[in-house]
Amino acid sequence: xxxxxxCGLVQCRVPLQADQAAPRQIKKKMIEKQVxxxxxxxxxxxxxxxxxxxxxxxxxxxxxxxxxxxLAEPIPGPTVKLMARYARKYKMVIxxxxxxxxxxxxxxxTAAVLDDxxxxxxxxxxxxxxxxxxxxxxxxxxxxxxxxxxxxxxxxAKIGVYLCYDRHFPEGARALGLNGAExxxxxxxxxxxxxxxxxxxxxxxxxxxxQYFVGCVNRVGIERPWKIxxxxxxxxxxxxxxxxxxTASRDKDELLTADLDLDQIxxxxxxxxxxxxxxxxxxxxxTEMLP
Amino acid sequence: xxxxxxCGLVQCRVPLQADQAAPRQIKKKMIEKQVxxxxxxxxxxxxxxxxxxxxxxxxxxxxxxxxxxxLAEPIPGPTVKLMARYARKYKMVIxxxxxxxxxxxxxxxTAAVLDDxxxxxxxxxxxxxxxxxxxxxxxxxxxxxxxxxxxxxxxxAKIGVYLCYDRHFPEGARALGLNGAExxxxxxxxxxxxxxxxxxxxxxxxxxxxQYFVGCVNRVGIERPWKIxxxxxxxxxxxxxxxxxxTASRDKDELLTADLDLDQIxxxxxxxxxxxxxxxxxxxxxTEMLP
Numbered sequence: 001x002x003x004x005x006x007c008g009l010v011q012c013r014v015p016l017q018a019d020q021a022a023p024r025q026i027k028k029k030m031i032e033k034q035v036x037x038x039x040x041x042x043x044x045x046x047x048x049x050x051x052x053x054x055x056x057x058x059x060x061x062x063x064x065x066x067x068x069x070x071l072a073e074p075i076p077g078p079t080v081k082l083m084a085r086y087a088r089k090y091k092m093v094i095x096x097x098x099x100x101x102x103x104x105x106x107x108x109x110t111a112a113v114l115d116d117x118x119x120x121x122x123x124x125x126x127x128x129x130x131x132x133x134x135x136x137x138x139x140x141x142x143x144x145x146x147x148x149x150x151x152x153x154x155x156x157a158k159i160g161v162y163l164c165y166d167r168h169f170p171e172g173a174r175a176l177g178l179n180g181a182e183x184x185x186x187x188x189x190x191x192x193x194x195x196x197x198x199x200x201x202x203x204x205x206x207x208x209x210x211q212y213f214v215g216c217v218n219r220v221g222i223e224r225p226w227k228i229x230x231x232x233x234x235x236x237x238x239x240x241x242x243x244x245x246x247t248a249s250r251d252k253d254e255l256l257t258a259d260l261d262l263d264q265i266x267x268x269x270x271x272x273x274x275x276x277x278x279x280x281x282x283x284x285x286x287t288e289m290l291p
Numbered sequence: 292x293x294x295x296x297x298c299g300l301v302q303c304r305v306p307l308q309a310d311q312a313a314p315r316q317i318k319k320k321m322i323e324k325q326v327x328x329x330x331x332x333x334x335x336x337x338x339x340x341x342x343x344x345x346x347x348x349x350x351x352x353x354x355x356x357x358x359x360x361x362l363a364e365p366i367p368g369p370t371v372k373l374m375a376r377y378a379r380k381y382k383m384v385i386x387x388x389x390x391x392x393x394x395x396x397x398x399x400x401t402a403a404v405l406d407d408x409x410x411x412x413x414x415x416x417x418x419x420x421x422x423x424x425x426x427x428x429x430x431x432x433x434x435x436x437x438x439x440x441x442x443x444x445x446x447x448a449k450i451g452v453y454l455c456y457d458r459h460f461p462e463g464a465r466a467l468g469l470n471g472a473e474x475x476x477x478x479x480x481x482x483x484x485x486x487x488x489x490x491x492x493x494x495x496x497x498x499x500x501x502q503y504f505v506g507c508v509n510r511v512g513i514e515r516p517w518k519i520x521x522x523x524x525x526x527x528x529x530x531x532x533x534x535x536x537x538t539a540s541r542d543k544d545e546l547l548t549a550d551l552d553l554d555q556i557x558x559x560x561x562x563x564x565x566x567x568x569x570x571x572x573x574x575x576x577x578t579e580m581l582p
Contacts (some may be wrong), residue, residue, distance in 0.1 A: 129566050148573055168565050169460035170500050175576040195563075198499060201533055208489060209461055241485070242492055247377070272486075274459045276343030277419050280578050282439055285466040287571050287578050 003262040005156045007183065009217045009235045010037040012253050017224040023071050027056045031079060032094060035083030037255050041124035044092030047116070050095040052217045053164050053187040057099070059219060061189075062135040062226035069141070072101035075112050076120055084118035091116040093154045095161055096185045099141075100125070109142045111161040111187065113152045121152045126163035127172055135228045136189075138165070144147070149175035156261055157182045164188040167202045170209065171253045176208030177275075182223065182262055186216040198226060206243035211240045211268045211275075213260050218253055222250060235280045240268040294553040296447045298474065299337035300508045300526045301328045304347045308515040314362050316486050318347045322370060328546050329374070335380025338407070338447045338546055341386040344455050344478040345400065348390070350510060352480075353426040353517035360432070363392035366403050367411055368485045375387045375409035375494045382407040384445045384558040386452055388478045390417070390432075398485060400433045402452040402478065409582065412443045417454035418463055427480075427518045428454070439468035448473045448553055455479040458493045468501030468566075472554055477507045482520030490525060494532035502531045502566075506553050511542060 015029045034055055040242040041049045053059070056079060059069040080096060087094045098111035100123070111125040119131050125145030129138040149172050151160045160181035166172055167186055176184050186203055190196075203214045215240075219231035235248040247255040268285055270273065306320045324353045325346055332340045344350070346371060348473040349361040363443045364370055370389060378385045384407050387431055391401035393412070400417040416436030420429040440463050451472035457463055458477055467475050481487075507529075510522035526539040539547040560566065 029465060112524045126572055127570050128569065130564075132562070132564065144570065149576070165568070168500060168563070168571060170465060170496075171569070171574040173572065178576045178581045180582070197532075197534065200497060201492065201496055205461075205492055209459060239565060241488075243488065271423070272459070273421075273423065273571060275582070277421065277456070278460060278462070279418050279435065280580055282418055283462040283466065283578050285440070286462060287574050289571055290469045291471070291566070 005262060006047050006257060006259050007215055007237065008044070008049040009040040009215050009237070009248070009256045010041070010051050011217055011220050011233050011235045011248055012037060012052060013221040014223055018058050018060070019225040021059070021068055022284050026058060027071050027169065030056050031082070035082070035086070037087045037253070038094070040068070040255050042086060042092055044076035044255070044257060046092055048093040048154065048159060048183065048185060050185040050217055051097055051216055053189050054099055055097050058223040059231070060222065061138050061191040062228045063236065064137050064140045067268065071108060072099040072107050074102060075100050075110065075123060075261055080112050080114070080120065084114050084120070087114040088117060089117035093156060093159070095159070095185050095187070098245065099209045107164060108145060109138060109144050111163060113161065114158070116155045121154065122150055122238055123147055123162070124150055124161040126166060127171050128166045130165040135226060147181055151176060151179040151181045160184045162186050164190070167206070174210060177212055181210070181212050182265055183213040183215060186214060188216060189219050189231060192232040193201060193229055196232065200236070200244060203243065204238045207238045207240060208242035209274065211265055211272060213240060214238045220253060240264045243255045294548045296553060297548060297550050298506055298528065299339050299340040300506050300528070300535070300539070300547045301325065301332070301342050301545070302338070302508055302511050302524050302526045302547070303328060303540055304512040305514055309349050309351070309515040314348070314358055317349060318362050322373070326377070329377045329385070331546050333383050335548060336370065337383055339384040339445065339450060339497060341473065341476040341478060341506055341508055342388055343510055344388045344480050345390055346388050349514040350480040350522070352429050353383060353514065353519045355428050355431045360398060363390040363398050364394060366414060371403050371405070371411065375405050375411070376563055377420050378405040378407060379409035383481040384447060384449070384450070386476050386478070388454065398433050399436060400454060401427060401456060402448070404452065412445065412453040413441055415441055415452040415454070416437055417457060419457045419460050421456040426517060427546070427551065440470055442467060442470040442472045446558055447569045453477050455481070458497070461497065464497035465501060468503055472503050473556055474499070474506060474551060477505060479507060479509050480522060481509050483523040484520055489537060490550050491527070495529045495535065498529045498531060499533035500565065502563060503574050504531060505529045511544060531555045547564045
């Protein structure tokens with residue numbers, strides 16, 4: 001008997017642009033819009049749902065302005081409590097990526113993981129922060145994450161979260177594998193261009209190295225008034241052999257679902273005995289402050 | 292002024308099959324054949340050349356028989372000395388993957404690195420050994436490598452070697468990056484089938500994570516009498532953004548060359564500041580004996 005789990009990813013364009021509305025208005029409208037997708041997922045029998053990175057806003061790290069600090073919430077806060085109601089209603093695990101403030105003036109780029117009864121299972125705080133041109137200025141907004149690479153034991157699967165830029169670092173992806181992840185969600189904010197081919201290279205490579213499933217969410221559309229590029233959607237799932245099995249559109253709001261057979265994990269590991277053959281005693285450079 | 296380095300990879304079918312000739316005969320014929328490609332590379336202005344894994348034989352790990360032990364050589368031994376003459380003749384760095392015996396009864400799957408004057412710069416001994424069905428039985432033949440992830444400073448570039456199955460482990464690929472590799476060579480023995488898509492997934496992912504070039508060599512053809520599959524050639528180079536820039540045929544003996552511009556490394560790292568953003572203090576699981 002296979003262990004099928006129906007998973008969902010939501011890619012969702014901001015309904016109001018930052019040059020036409022205040023941050024709080026955008027947040028309110030965006031949450032309303034996302035809730036409609038959460039409801040849709042629940043009605044579609046999704047058992048584990050993942051929203052996009054910093055799900056209630058535009059990707060405001062395209063500029064550096066303290067006004068965006070004001071949207072952050074503690075966890076649990078009003079938005080996590082709202083999502084917990086839907087988790088309970090639909091017996092659906094929900095990964096909620098959001099802007100967290102655990103202490104006044106301290107901010108993280110975080111994902112809250114709610115179980116199928118709406119209970120907060122824990123947090124993953126983004127470990128690796130970008131700060132690049134032309135405007136992925138996360139080191140201005142967030143403190144580097146301090147949670148390590150936690151795996152959350154949900155009713156349906158053991159899941160991990162690895163947020164956007166984290167994916168450039170095979171180390172955390174491996175730690176999630178060692179910690180028992182069966183599915184790793186990677187909510188992202190990635191634009192078209194020179195590095196677009198990485199989108200279906202890095203996370204499938206993590207899936208292969210660790211023989212787990214990955215579910216990758218990207219944003220959709222151009223977010224005004226910033227000029228960092230076009231978020232090209234294309235959210236997808238890849239299987240334990242790194243094959244992309246389901247892909248969303250480049251430009252549409254969308255709930256992408258896939259039924260993942262968790263038995264494929266052990267089946268793949270019977271063929272690829274990579275965990276048997278690791279040589280941890282030779283990896284000392286990786287934990288040193290080099291170069 | 293760009294720092295162009297002409298690199299070469301040799302994929303080369305065995306001229307005699309193991310069901311028609313004794314191991315020593317095959318070795319002799321195979322070395323003769325490979326020397327013709329080494330000469331061709333030298334005449335083509337190749338500055339760094341890499342041969343295929345266990346270059347003088349068939350991939351004998353398709354069976355488990357002590358008769359193959361007898362082909363192994365110490366380093367330097369006759370074959371490395373022969374290659375050193377060509378290195379000197381053509382001022383060409385040569386990576387020579389071979390079956391090494393440093394002590395009677397001790398064997399490694401090794402690559403010897405010769406500099407452009409024919410001097411032995413050092414060895415890389417394969418760290419991760421496969422032992423899978425239907426016959427990649429390397430744990431029978433070899434001791435797991437003990438050299439770590441050395442980088443060799445040659446006249447033309449800083450190079451590393453990561454042998455075949457090693458590529459399933461992002462850890463060593465990262466260590467090579469941290470140790471300064473500009474080009475990583477990955478001589479392999481890989482057959483067509485279910486896992487074929489990994490061939491252009493894993494090594495380009497290492498190139499991206501570490502922003503170095505990779506040069507990957509595969510064998511060619513079916514090696515009788517074994518039934519482990521068809522070595523599908525397709526040796527290739529990928530650049531520091533993980534883009535495949537040059538690919539050999541699936542089924543022919545071939546010298547593949549590419550001119551790699553080492554300045555692309557720094558250019559890529561100016562855009563992708565992944566080394567800046569690593570978090571070594573969070574990677575502790577990777578060096579523990581887990582799970």
